[in-house]
Each structure stands twice: as structure tokens, then as C-alpha cells.
Amino acid sequence: MARYPQVSTQQARPVHATPAPFVNHASPADANYDTANPSYIRKYLRTYGLTPPRAEGYETQKTRCLAQLGLKNTPIDKFLYLSTLRKNNVHLFYRLVTDHLRELTPLIYTPVVGEACQRWSEIYQQPEGMYLSWEDRGNLASVIANWPQPNVEITCITDGSRILGLGDLGINGMGIPIGKLALYTACAGIRPEATLPLTLDLGTGNKALREDPLYMGSRRDKISPEEEREFLDELMAALTERWPGIVIQFEDFKNPFPALERYRDLYTCFNDDIQGTGAVILGGVINAVKRSGLPCKDHRAVFFGAGSAGVGVARQIVEFFMREGMTEDEARNCFYLVDTKGLVTADRGDKLADHKVYFARQDNNGEQFKTLDEVVDHVKPSILMGLSTMGGVFTPEILRKMADWNTAPLIFPLSNPSSKSECDFETAVKNTDGRCLFASGSPFPNCTFTNSAGETRTYYPGQGNNMYVFPGIGLGSILSKAVRVTDSMIYASGEALSQALTPEELERGLLYPDITRIREVSIVVTRKVMRAAQEDKVDRETALRTMNDVEMDNWIKARMYDPHTEVRALEREVGHLLSSLGTISPPITANGSPTEEKNAKL
Numbered sequence: 001m002a003r004y005p006q007v008s009t010q011q012a013r014p015v016h017a018t019p020a021p022f023v024n025h026a027s028p029a030d031a032n033y034d035t036a037n038p039s040y041i042r043k044y045l046r047t048y049g050l051t052p053p054r055a056e057g058y059e060t061q062k063t064r065c066l067a068q069l070g071l072k073n074t075p076i077d078k079f080l081y082l083s084t085l086r087k088n089n090v091h092l093f094y095r096l097v098t099d100h101l102r103e104l105t106p107l108i109y110t111p112v113v114g115e116a117c118q119r120w121s122e123i124y125q126q127p128e129g130m131y132l133s134w135e136d137r138g139n140l141a142s143v144i145a146n147w148p149q150p151n152v153e154i155t156c157i158t159d160g161s162r163i164l165g166l167g168d169l170g171i172n173g174m175g176i177p178i179g180k181l182a183l184y185t186a187c188a189g190i191r192p193e194a195t196l197p198l199t200l201d202l203g204t205g206n207k208a209l210r211e212d213p214l215y216m217g218s219r220r221d222k223i224s225p226e227e228e229r230e231f232l233d234e235l236m237a238a239l240t241e242r243w244p245g246i247v248i249q250f251e252d253f254k255n256p257f258p259a260l261e262r263y264r265d266l267y268t269c270f271n272d273d274i275q276g277t278g279a280v281i282l283g284g285v286i287n288a289v290k291r292s293g294l295p296c297k298d299h300r301a302v303f304f305g306a307g308s309a310g311v312g313v314a315r316q317i318v319e320f321f322m323r324e325g326m327t328e329d330e331a332r333n334c335f336y337l338v339d340t341k342g343l344v345t346a347d348r349g350d351k352l353a354d355h356k357v358y359f360a361r362q363d364n365n366g367e368q369f370k371t372l373d374e375v376v377d378h379v380k381p382s383i384l385m386g387l388s389t390m391g392g393v394f395t396p397e398i399l400r401k402m403a404d405w406n407t408a409p410l411i412f413p414l415s416n417p418s419s420k421s422e423c424d425f426e427t428a429v430k431n432t433d434g435r436c437l438f439a440s441g442s443p444f445p446n447c448t449f450t451n452s453a454g455e456t457r458t459y460y461p462g463q464g465n466n467m468y469v470f471p472g473i474g475l476g477s478i479l480s481k482a483v484r485v486t487d488s489m490i491y492a493s494g495e496a497l498s499q500a501l502t503p504e505e506l507e508r509g510l511l512y513p514d515i516t517r518i519r520e521v522s523i524v525v526t527r528k529v530m531r532a533a534q535e536d537k538v539d540r541e542t543a544l545r546t547m548n549d550v551e552m553d554n555w556i557k558a559r560m561y562d563p564h565t566e567v568r569a570l571e572r573e574v575g576h577l578l579s580s581l582g583t584i585s586p587p588i589t590a591n592g593s594p595t596e597e598k599n600a601k602l
């Protein structure tokens with residue numbers, strides 16, 4: 001299959017750097033009714049009189065929003081409030097999120113997005129992305145033409161067939177592309193109107209959903225893998241036809257390996273569950289291995305869960321071990337993957353899925369190990385990874401054994417949302433006497449614990465979630481105009497993350513940077529992704545190759561959407577325009593911004 005013909009190195013693509021015209025706000029949100037707009041902007045936009053008179057500052061708006069959020073009693077109510085805010089005032093939404101990442105990320109992403117997806121057809125309020133159905137095949141390009149924004153740079157696509165650890169949720173999975181793309185904007189500054197959440201309505205194997213009168217997808221059973229391939233072939237071509245060079249991120253497909261192999265060399269695409277997760281856990285493991293004091297060759301890793309995320313993570317760590325001097329066979333031999341049938345071995349008797357074959361053990365002497373307990377006792381691992389969707393399976397007993405065998409065991413219960421986490425942070429800390437090196441997929445609170453030596457201290461959990469890298473992989477691919485997302489670009493994102501800890505974060509024992517620094521971390525991740533694209537010669541923005549790192553960081557930063565400066569830029573732009581027309585003389589302050597107005601009258 002040839003790369004879609006319209007994509008070539010000569011082809012121009014939407015320029016991320018170009019600010020959207022001030023009338024072109026993120027769709028479908030409309031910031032024209034922002035209560036911060038001074039009166040001359042309201043007059044210009046003909047919204048004067050349509051909002052309360054006082055032109056407010058951000059602090060006032062923020063106070064009101066946080067107070068309103070506080071009035072919402074349930075996580076879903078808070079999720080809905082924030083969705084409505086994003087629709088009504090996109091810049092205010094992102095100002096709030098970037099200022100309160102720790103508090104708000106769990107509400108717009110995991111864990112709350114999980115419940116939102118489970119109840120999507122019940123809580124649905126407004127269009128926020130595109131839905132494409134099997135029945136639309138043959139016409140996907142014309143349906144995609146309906147998307148109102150002209151300059152899409154990135155899309156996140158799911159078919160809803162494995163949403164977090166919650167199973168097949170059909171089109172209810174739409175919360176995931178919306179949530180992930182909101183993080184692309186909040187964490188890496190990809191403009192909101194350049195993002196396209198996309199959900200494929202290819203049927204669902206979830207009978208309860210198909211029988212739910214409120215379910216908003218088609219009632220058909222899941223299409224076959226061959227039909228899915230036919231649909232995706234048309235979709236990839238149609239997306240690239242409308243937006244040449246668009247970055248396409250696959251998310252939460254039940255078996256995403258075939259699509260990744262089929263499209264990875266033809267389009268600028270990556271799979272977040274295999275590659276993004278692999279990279280983010282690589283970042284945490286590089287730091288944890290260093291801290292464990294054990295050399296790579298002495299580590300033994302048990303992976304509970306051998307699906308897209310499990311295999312994606314194991315592959316990245318094999319690469320790390322090889323870069324640390326081990327042969328591929330030596331590196332691979334450190335891994336023991338477990339699925340529903342037990343330890344993955346070559347002679348287990350069932351036909352292994354292709355993606356598991358590489359890790360199938362050959363050294364079991366015909367013995368099979370069915371349960372996690374059996375595998376753990378057999379291996380005595382130093383690393384325990386959970387990517388199984390099975391909440392609570394890392395029992396206190398297993399954790400205590402990990403602590404008996406290791407000075408600093410790596411405990412990574414990575415399944416989402418929180419209810420599916422293989423253990424919680426407090427359980428891990430208590431049962432390893434505070435010695436575990438911990439990261440989970442969904443956030444857990446800090447905990448205070450007194451260990452057996454009588455020392456009381458606060459322990460900080462790591463959040464090993466692909467949200468730390470996918471924003472930078474996406475932005476790096478966009479800005480370098482990469483024709484492909486290569487393995488080196490993925491590895492570079494995880495390695496960059498591992499190097500992003502400050503001395504203070506190292507002192508606190510963190511494996512990942514503090515979430516509040518994610519925008520600055522994303523710049524470094526983006527730069528390293530771009531450098532890897534340059535080394536692999538898949539970048540089309542070749543002029544950037546001569547920039548040094550400081551220049552490149554500044555260049556990246558200047559291209560990141562910043563909701564805080566966005567509104568002021570709008571004010572300056574309209575103010576100068578109107579002044580030059582002699583229409584109005586808005587009050588221009590020393591830095592060129594109009595001052596806040598009070599009770600403006602016509």
C-alpha cells in the first residue's frame with residue numbers, strides 16, 4: 001500500500017505557529033461571550049449587551065468557576081461542569097486547567113473520565129468530537145468535511161473497544177479522545193481548534209449497551225477484523241486528504257497491533273497504549289532501576305497483563321536494558337508475562353497471539369504456572385508491573401514477598417481507572433515497609449507511614465501515565481512535520497522524561513516530575529522527539545536542524561498555545577485594529593494591553 005499520494009515532503013501543512021484569527025475560536029466553543037472581553041471588543045464582535053456589563057479579570061472568573069465547581073457534589077457533576085465551561089469559554093477552561101493541573105486532571109481524565117464513558121449516553125449534552133459509523137464507509141471523506149475547523153493538526157481515535165480497564169464501551173468511549181486531546185492542549189499547548197476527537201462506531205460486543213435504550217451508537221455487533229481494516233484504510237486516507245500530515249493517535253482499541261504495523265510507515269501515527277505507555281514507563285523505570293541499586297542484568301520483571309500496554313512497556317524496557325549493555329536475549333530473559341491463562345510460555349498448549357510470542361518463556365521445563373502467586377513464587381521478581389485491568393490483585397501477601405526479596409522493589413500497578421489499579425499506594429507502602437518504588441496509572445494521594453525502624457515520613461506516589469509523554473510526542477511530530485513516528489522518537493520521549501526531575505523532586509524520591517511542571521517537561525520531551533526525528537531524517541522542517549537546544553526550546557515555547565496570553569493577544573489585536581481604523585481608542589497600557597473596564601456603557 002502506497003503512502004497516500006497527497007502527502008509529500010513538498011506539501012505544505014497547517015502551520016502550528018500561525019495564530020488563529022481572533023474570530024476563529026476553538027470549535028464548538030465560543031469565547032466571544034467571555035465576560036473578560038472589554039466593551040470595545042464586545043462592540044466589535046456585536047456581543048455588547050449579551051453578557052453582564054462588567055468586564056472581569058481572570059482572578060474573578062477563576063474564583064467564580066472554582067466556587068461553582070465546589071457546588072457540584074459528584075465527580076460526574078464536576079466533569080459535566082468542566083465540559084460545559086470548555087464549550088462556553090475555551091480559554092478560561094484551559095487557564096483553569098493549567099493553573100490547577102493536580103486538582104483538575106483527575107476530573108477531565110482518569111479516573112473520572114472512566115465513569116463518564118460508562119455513562120456517556122446517559123450524560124451526553126453536546127457535540128465535542130466526530131462520530132464515524134460503519135454505515136458511513138465509502139463516504140468518510142465527505143463526513144469528515146463536516147468538521148468545522150480548517151486546521152486540524154492532531155486527532156485521537158478510538159473504537160471504544162477497550163476503554164481504560166472498563167472493557168468495550170462502544171461509542172461511549174468518546175470521553176477518552178476528548179480527555180486526551182484536552183491534555184494535548186493543557187500539557188503541550190497544541191491549539192484546541194487544531195485537535196479532533198474521533199470515535200468510530202463499528203458496533204460493540206457489549207450486549208447490555210446494545211440493549212440500552214439511551215445508547216447512542218449503532219446496535220450492531222462488532223465488525224470483523226477484516227472489515228475494520230477496510231474501514232481504517234479509508235479513514236486514514238480521508239483524514240490525510242483533508243489535513244495533509246495530520247498526526248493520528250490510536251487509543252483504546254482492543255487489539256491495536258495490526259493497525260499500528262499496517263500504518264506506522266505510511267502515515268504520521270502512533271498508538272498511545274503500546275508506544276506512549278511503553279515510553280512513560282520506560283522513563284519511570286530508568287529512574288527506579290537507578291534507585292534500586294541493582295544493575296539491569298539482576299532485575300526480574302513479572303508483568304501481570306500481556307496486552308497492548310504490557311507488551312508495549314516490556315519492549316521499551318528490553319531496549320533500555322540493551323542500551324545498558326545486555327544482549328537482546330539476555331534482556332528479554334528478564335521478562336515474565338502473565339495473561340488470563342497464566343505465565344506465557346512457548347509450550348503452554350494454546351496458540352499465542354502474535355504480540356506475545358516474542359516474550360514466551362522457553363525455560364520452564366514443561367512446567368506451567370497458572371496464577372500470579374505461582375509465577376511470583378517461581379520468579380522472585382524485583383519488578384512487578386500491573387497492566388491487567390484486575391483491581392487489587394497485588395495482594396498484601398504478594399507485596400510483602402516483594403519486600404522480603406528486594407531492598408527496593410518496583411511496584412507499578414498501572415491499570416486504569418483507580419478501581420482497576422492492581423493495588424493502591426498506601427497498601428504498597430505499608431506492605432513493603434515504605435521501601436517500594438511506586439507508580440500507578442491513576443493518581444493516588446500521598447501517604448504518611450512509620451516504618452519498622454520507627455521513622456515517620458511522607459511518601460509520594462508516581463503517576464506512570466502516558467499523559468507525561470503523548471503531548472510531547474504529538475507536538476514534536478507536528479512541529480518537526482515528521483512523516484513517520486519512529487521507534488527512536490518514542491524512546492526519546494521516555495528517556496527525556498527520566499532526565500526531567502529537579503534536584504528537589506529527586507530529594508522527595510519521585511520517579512516522575514511533579515504534574516504541575518508538565519508544560520515545561522513537555523518542552524524538553526518535544527525537543528528530544530524532534531531531535532530523534534531529525535536523526536532518523538523523517539522531519540520535513542529541516543531548517544530546525546541547525547538550532548541549538550536553547551534556541552529550539554524557545555522556538556517550541558513560542559508555538560505553544562498559552563490560554564493566559566491568548567485573551568490578551570485578542571485584546572491587543574482588536575485594539576490595534578480599531579485604533580488604526582480610527583474607530584475607537586481603547587485604553588492601551590504600557591505593555592500594549594487594554595486595561596480592564598468597569599460597567600461600560602454605549
Ligand SMILES: NC(=O)C1=CN([C@@H]2O[C@H](COP(=O)(O)OP(=O)(O)OC[C@H]3O[C@@H](n4cnc5c(N)ncnc54)[C@H](O)[C@@H]3O)[C@@H](O)[C@H]2O)C=CC1
Binds near residue numbers: 442
Ligand atoms: N498507565 C497507563 O498509562 C496505561 C494504562 N493502561 C491500562 O492497562 C490495562 C490494560 O490495557 P491493555 O493492555 O491495552 O489491554 P489489553 O486488553 O490489551 O490487555 C489486558 C491484558 O490483561 C490480561 N488479563 C485480563 N484479565 C486477566 C486476569 N484475570 N488474569 C490475568 N491476566 C488478565 C489479558 O490476558 C491481557 O493480556 C488497562 O486497565 C488500561 O487502562 C493502558 C495504557 C496506558
Ligand SMILES: CC(=O)C(=O)O
Binds near residue numbers: 163165252
Ligand atoms: C491511560 C491509558 O491510555 C489507558 O488507561 O488506556
Ligand SMILES: [Mg+2]
Binds near residue numbers: 251252272273
Ligand atoms: Mg489508553
